[in-house]
Amino acid sequence: MAKQPHLLIEAGDVADLALVPGDPGRVDRIADHCDDAELVSENREYKVVNATYEGRDLTICSTGIGSPSAAIAVEELAAVGVETFIRVGTTGALQHGIEIGDMVVATGAAKDEGTTKRYEAAEVPAVPDFEVLSALSEAAEQRQAPVHIGPVATDDAFYAETDEHVAEWEAARLLCVEMEAAAIFTLARRKGLAAGAICTADGNLVEGTQKGETEDEELPEKAKDNVGRAIRISLDAAESL
16 A cells, blocks of 8 residues: 555554644653653654554544545545544533533544535534543543533534534534544544544633633633643543543
8 A cells, every 4th residue: 555645654653543643742742641752753744653552552643623634634544554543632612610620531523524515515523433432531530520411513624613503503512623533533434444633721701701812820720731631531442442
């Protein structure tokens, strides 16, 4: 099999399970919690590292921002042997009471993006694998992390999320909005593979706290290491799968 054109990987280069954060910098943060971390490739928004956590071999691969970029990562990782995907991300809350630092484990994703429409009808649901969903939920509870479990929205246009969009998502009882889960869930399901997602809230759109508006020293205690907490939960889940 030829080397994949964007991730620059081929069969035998990766493990069967991949943690897929959006940010390439988060690949290193995840690897810091693991043993035997080794850089496999780095190209554009994609950084691929192999590591071991509690004896479980895994791959960490950034997806970049948005569903088009995430779909490329899933397509190429799946082509060389990855069977399980865990998204580790950040998100904007859409319901009152979801605080900065809370975890959200997605039970499904509204397809408010364009990528999945090239694969299937909008009516086909974007849902995670039950085993991965359960592993993430249980890992969050075991670490006593504030966790919300339910549907999310995946959106393409960060700067076009109007008050009307937010109001519609809130009324639908969607927990939060992010930019990759629908594509990851859809492609994994269509390929007969497994996927799940855990995101940490870094703002609340209905309460007026936007991403990046709050200084670290003003954050509540549980929010000070919110991404680190999500990383540890995702690794615990990976180890159990």
